[in-house]
Amino acid sequence: MEITILIFLLGGLFLGWSLGANDAANVFGTAVGTRMVSFTTAAIICSIFVILGAIISGAGTTETLGKLGAINALPGAFAACVAAGISVYLMTKVGLPVSTTQAIVGAIVGWNLYTGSSTNIQVLLTILSTWILCPIIAGIIAMGLFTFTKRVILNRKLHILRLDAYTRTALLLAGAFGAYSLGANNIANVMGVFVPISPFTDVNMGNLFIFSSKEQLFLLGGLAIAVGVFTYSKRVMYTVGNDLLKMSPVAAFIVVVSHSIVLFLFASQGISAFLQSINLPSIPLVPVSSSQAVVGGVIGIGLLKGGKEVQWSIAGRISLGWMTLPIIAALISLIVLFILENIFNLTVSF
Amino acid sequence: MFGLKSASLFGETKKLEREIDEFVDIVSEVGLVFKSIVPTYLNHSANGKFEEMVEKVKEMESKADKITKDVEHTLYEETLIPDARSDVLRLLEHIDELIGMYQGNCYHFSIQKPNFPKEFHDDLIELTETVVNCVESLCLTVRSFFRDIKSVRDNAHKVTFYEKESDIKFSSLARRIFDSELPLDQKMHLRYFVEKIDRICDQAEDIADEVQIYAIKRSV
Numbered sequence: 001m002e003i004t005i006l007i008f009l010l011g012g013l014f015l016g017w018s019l020g021a022n023d024a025a026n027v028f029g030t031a032v033g034t035r036m037v038s039f040t041t042a043a044i045i046c047s048i049f050v051i052l053g054a055i056i057s058g059a060g061t062t063e064t065l066g067k068l069g070a071i072n073a074l075p076g077a078f079a080a081c082v083a084a085g086i087s088v089y090l091m092t093k094v095g096l097p098v099s100t101t102q103a104i105v106g107a108i109v110g111w112n113l114y115t116g117s118s119t120n121i122q123v124l125l126t127i128l129s130t131w132i133l134c135p136i137i138a139g140i141i142a143m144g145l146f147t148f149t150k151r152v153i154l155n156r157k158l159h160i161l162r163l164d165a166y167t168r169t170a171l172l173l174a175g176a177f178g179a180y181s182l183g184a185n186n187i188a189n190v191m192g193v194f195v196p197i198s199p200f201t202d203v204n205m206g207n208l209f210i211f212s213s214k215e216q217l218f219l220l221g222g223l224a225i226a227v228g229v230f231t232y233s234k235r236v237m238y239t240v241g242n243d244l245l246k247m248s249p250v251a252a253f254i255v256v257v258s259h260s261i262v263l264f265l266f267a268s269q270g271i272s273a274f275l276q277s278i279n280l281p282s283i284p285l286v287p288v289s290s291s292q293a294v295v296g297g298v299i300g301i302g303l304l305k306g307g308k309e310v311q312w313s314i315a316g317r318i319s320l321g322w323m324t325l326p327i328i329a330a331l332i333s334l335i336v337l338f339i340l341e342n343i344f345n346l347t348v349s350f
Numbered sequence: 351m352f353g354l355k356s357a358s359l360f361g362e363t364k365k366l367e368r369e370i371d372e373f374v375d376i377v378s379e380v381g382l383v384f385k386s387i388v389p390t391y392l393n394h395s396a397n398g399k400f401e402e403m404v405e406k407v408k409e410m411e412s413k414a415d416k417i418t419k420d421v422e423h424t425l426y427e428e429t430l431i432p433d434a435r436s437d438v439l440r441l442l443e444h445i446d447e448l449i450g451m452y453q454g455n456c457y458h459f460s461i462q463k464p465n466f467p468k469e470f471h472d473d474l475i476e477l478t479e480t481v482v483n484c485v486e487s488l489c490l491t492v493r494s495f496f497r498d499i500k501s502v503r504d505n506a507h508k509v510t511f512y513e514k515e516s517d518i519k520f521s522s523l524a525r526r527i528f529d530s531e532l533p534l535d536q537k538m539h540l541r542y543f544v545e546k547i548d549r550i551c552d553q554a555e556d557i558a559d560e561v562q563i564y565a566i567k568r569s570v
Contacts, residue, residue: 035432157498160438160568161370164431165363248569249433 005199008074011081013224016190018088019100020228023186024050025236026259026290027178030252031171032237036164039234045172046179046229051222053183053267054191058218060269060285061185065192067123069108075346076115076337077193080107083333084189087325092236096321099289100189102131106326108193110333115349126284131322134262134288135296142258142300149254167249174256181263183222188287191221247298255297262293292322362428366421370442370496373417376410377445378489380452381482383407388478388547391459392471404456411453418442437564444557445492448485451550455543464543465536473523474544480519481550484512488554495561495568502565509558513551520548 028042071077084103091098105127112119153163200213247255265271266288276282295318302310340346383403390400421442425435458464466474487508494501527540 035429154500159363159367160431160434160496161363161366165360 005074008078009194009199009220011078011085012190012194012221015081015085015088015100015104016221016224017228017232018085018092019186019190020047020050020225020230021232022088022092022228022236023099023182023290024179024225024229024233026294027182027256028175028233029237030247030255031175031249032234034247034249034252036168036171036249036252037175039237041172042175042237043229043233045176046233047226049176049179050183050225050229051219053180053185054187054218054222054225055183055215057180057184057267057269058187058191059214060272061188061267061287062192062195062214064123064127064284064286065104065108065188066196067120068105068127069112069117069119070196071108071111071193072196072350073347074194074197074199075340075344076111076348077197079336079340079348080104080111080193080333081190083107083110083336084329086332087329090328091321091325094321096318098321098325099291100186101287101289102322102325103329104189104192104287106329107333109326110330111337111349113330114334114337117349127286130266130284130286130288131292134266135292135299137265138258138262138293138296139300139303141261142254142297143304145257146251146254146301146304149250153250164249167253170253171249171256174253174260178256178260178263181260181267182290183225185263185267185287186290187218187221187225190224191217192287247301251301254301255294258297258300259290259293262296263288263290289322291318362424362430366424366430367496369417369421371493373414373421373442373445374489374492376414376417377449377492378486380407380410380414380449381485381489383410384452384456385478385482387456387459389471389475392466392474401460404460407453407456411449414446414449418446434564434568437567441492441495441557441561441564444553444560445488448488448550448553448557451546451553455546455550458543458546462539464539466540466543467530467532469530470523470527470540473519473526474547477516477519477523477544477547480512480516481547481554484509484516484551484554487512488558491558491561495565499565499568502562506558506562509555513555516548516551520544 024046028037028046031037032039032042071080081104084100084107087103087106088098088100105124109119109124111117158166194217195214198213198217200216202213203211203216205211265283266286268283269285272282272285295315299310299315337348341348383406387400387403387407390403422439425431425439431438487505491502491505491509494505523544524541527537527544530537532540
C-alpha cells in the first residue's frame with residue numbers, strides 16, 4: 001500500500017478518533033460520570049463492541065452515505081473526513097454535543113458542491129428527516145421505558161443496594177449494546193467515504209470466511225474509535241455524566257437504552273427488510289446522531305417529570321448547533337478541497 | 351473478569367443488605383429493652399435485672415457501632431450507591447446517635463438513681479412507651495427508605511404523630527412534677543430525666559424528616 005494512501009486514510013482515522021472521544025461519551029458518559037461504572041471497564045467494553053458493531057452491522061448506513069455523494073478520489077475523501085473532524089472539534093470546544101454524522105454529511109455535500117457532482121436530494125432529505133425523527137423516537141422510547149421501569153422497581157420493592165447492583169449490570173449491558181449500535185450506525189461516518197476507493201483487498205481467512213476490504217476498513221475505523229475512547233473520552237464522559245445532565249442511575253440507563261435502540265433501528269438491515277416484507281414503511285438505514293438520540297432521551301424523561309427540569313435554553317442552543325454544524329463542515333470541506341487541489345496539486349475527484 | 355466482578359458485587363450487596371437490616375433490628379431491640387428498663391428501674395426490688403439490661407444495651411450499642419463502620423467502609427471501597435451513599439451514611443450515623451441516646455439514658459438512671467415518687471410512675475412509663483413507639487415507626491420509615499420508597503411518607507407521618515404525643519406527655523408530666531410538693535432540686539433532677547427521654551423522640555423526628563428528603567432525592 002502506498003504511503004500516500006495511508007496518509008489519506010489518516011483523515012478517516014482522525015474522524016474515528018473524534019467519534020470515539022465524543023460519541024462514546026453518549027454511551028457510557030452517564031454511567032462513568034455517576035461513578036456507577038469505572039472508566040477502564042467502560043472503555044474496554046465500549047471499544048470491543050464498537051469494533052464488533054462496525055464489522056458485523058456497519059454496511060447498511062454506509063450504502064446510504066455512498067448514495068449521498070460517491071467521493072471517488074482518496075484526497076477528496078481525506079478532505080471530507082478532515083473537514084468533518086475539524087468541525088466536530090470546533091463544536092466540542094464550544095461545548096455543544098454534536099455528532100460526526102452531521103459533520104460528515106455536511107462535508108460530503110461540500111465535496112459535491114466543489115466538484116460539481118449532483119447531490120442526491122432524495123437521500124439528503126431522508127437523512128435530514130431522520131435527524132428530526134431520531135430525537136423524537138428516542139424521547140418516546142425513553143418515556144415508555146422509564147414509565148415501565150419505574151413501575152417495576154416500585155412494585156418489586158427492591159432494596160436500594162440490590163437496585164444499585166442491577167442498575168450497574170444493566171448499564172454495562174446497555175453500554176455494550178449502545179457501543180455495538182454506535183459502531184454499526186456511525187462507522188459509515190468514519191470509513192464510508194473510503195469504501196468506494198478502499199486500498200485493501202479481500203482476504204480469505206483459511207476458507208472459513210472472507211474478510212472483505214470493507215470489513216478491513218471498518219476494523220481500522222473501529223480501532224481508531226477505540227483509541228479515541230481510551231485517550232480522550234474520559235473527560236467528555238465526566239462532562240456528560242455530571243455537568244450536562246443530573247439524572248438518577250436508572251434514568252441514565254433508560255437514556256442509554258433508548259439511544260441504543262434508535263441507533264440500532266437506523267442501522268439494522270434485518271429490521272428494515274422485515275418491515276418491508278410486511279408492507280410497512282421500512283426504516284431508512286441512515287447514520288443518525290448519537291448525541292441527538294441521547295438529548296432526545298433526556299428530554300423525554302424530563303417531559304415525563306413535568307418538563308420543569310429540562311433546560312430549554314440549552315436544548316435550543318444544542319439544536320442550533322445541530323443546524324449549523326453541517327454548514328460549517330461543508331464550508332471547511334470546500335476550503336480543504338481548494339487547498340488540496342490548488343496548493344498540493346492533488347486530484348480530489350474523477 | 352467481568353463475571354467475577356459482578357459476582358463479588360452481588361455478594362457484597364447481599365452482605366450489606368443483611369448488615370443494614372441487622373442495624374435497624376438493633377435500634378428496634380434497644381427500644382424494646384428500654385421500654386422494660388424504666389419499669390424495672392422504678393421497681394426497686396429488681397435492681398440486679400436493671401443492671402443486666404443496661405449491660406445488654408451497651409453490648410447492642412457496640413454492635414451497632416461496628417456495623418456502621420463496616421457499612422461505611424464497604425460503601426466507599428466498593429463505590430456502591432454513589433448517588434445515595436452520603437445520605438445512607440449520614441442516616442446510619444444519626445440512627446447510631448439515637449441508640450447512643452437510649453444508652454445515655456440507661457447510664458444516667460444507673461449512675462444518678464433519680465427518685466421518682468410512685469405517683470409519677472405511670473406517666474413516666476407511658477412517656478417511655480410513646481418514645482419507643484416513635485422509634486419503632488422510625489425503624490419502619492428507614493426500612494421503607496431502603497426497600498419500599500412509596501411507604502416512607504406514611505411511616506414518617508407516624509413518627510411525627512408519636513413525637514407530638516410524647517411532647518404532650520412530657521409537658522404534662524413536667525407540670526405535675528413542678529406542681530408537686532417535692533424540693534426544687536429533686537424536681538429539677540426528675541425534669542432532667544423526663545426531658546432526656548423525650549429528646550429521643552425529637553431526634554427520631556429529625557431523622558424521619560431527613561429520610562423523607564433522601565427519599566425524594568432517591569426517586570427513580
